[in-house]
Amino acid sequence: MEIRNFKDMYLAELQELVSVEEQLAEALLRMAAAASHPALKDALVDHHAETVTQKERLVAILRQHGADPSAHVDQAMEALIRETRKMLGMLEGDDLRDAGLIASAQKLEHYEIAAYGSAAALAGQLELRNDQATLHESLMEEKEIDALLTDIAKGEVNPDALAA
Template structure:
């Protein structure tokens, strides 16, 4: 695929994150089932709901301009991050060590999304897609909040994941 301008880059990145979010909706329930810490289980469940809303928001981004169409593609970066989480689930016994690993895996996902949504929001502004930029910034803030929540769970004294550090 040849990308020759900012609009094409924007559409590519938008299509990529759409795939990433769809992959996350399949991974989060598995992560919630594998986690033992109640706060972590709840964080994964609530982020699943949030992610479904983010997919709807991406649909709104596309609908905000007749020029935007999502392409069918697979986000290979997210595929790798999801595979890493699955490897943890498959190879680490349920408990505090797995919980700590799942927090790390989830934060890798959040950091990828923060970078992606930050770039998309900036590109949307530069391209004059004002409504799209606002929608993307809302998702960016949700991803930052999810990362903060995961850090708080990891650092909480009542959480078994904090005992592994």
């Protein structure tokens, strides 16, 4: 896609987000399978379902604007997921692996928070209020899973990993 104006830039950001959500959906299932702590496993599985819904929202917005939802592959998310796989291969023991999963998941979530925040701001500048509200909904969901992961880490997983 050639970017000629502000709206094109906005649509390109949404296309990147579709790719982000597609890649994350696959990664979350692998991460949940690797998790041993029940609360962590549940959080990752639940967020997988939420991620699928978020992708559907993005596709709907792009279609409303006549844009191809599958026009881009987000390389930053590819790199973050590659780093997650690498880290998990180095961690020994369930407790330590769970702590590493949370750290990796939060890196992925923080990238999404930045991407959704930027996309919502662009929608606001374009006065696309419905788009902005939809993007803000996904942004809030990302912040909620980030907070949940922090609670699981502080309350259960990290103390177990430290004691191991």
